Amino acid sequence: MADIKFDIVKSLGILSEGSRGWKKEVNVMSWNGRKAKMDIRDWDENHQKMGKGITLNKEEILKLKDLLNEIDFDELDME
Structure with missing residues (x-):
């Protein structure tokens, strides 16, 4: 498998922490x-190991923001 290089340009925040500390x-x-994307x-705590994730460009982030703003979360049956 090819070596994947990454650079965290800016940390925006933490959404949650799992029981293993990830x-x-x-x-x-x-x-x-x-070019950087969200x-x-x-x-893991040292940014040595990562799980599967999602990467979005600026256009996709703006669309996601609009979609989330339109949702009435009180109507959804979710945690």
Whole structure:
């Protein structure tokens, strides 16, 4: 498997922490020297290991923001 290079350009926040100490983080990241994107995934405490995540460009983030603002979360049956 090819070596994946990443750079956390800016940490935006932590969404949650799991029982193993891993944190679900929102970061602006550059992957393999490419233009930075927003990234949401689990990280170990040293940012050496990562879980599967999702990476979104600016256009996708703005669309997600609009969608979330339209949702009435009181109507949803979720935790």
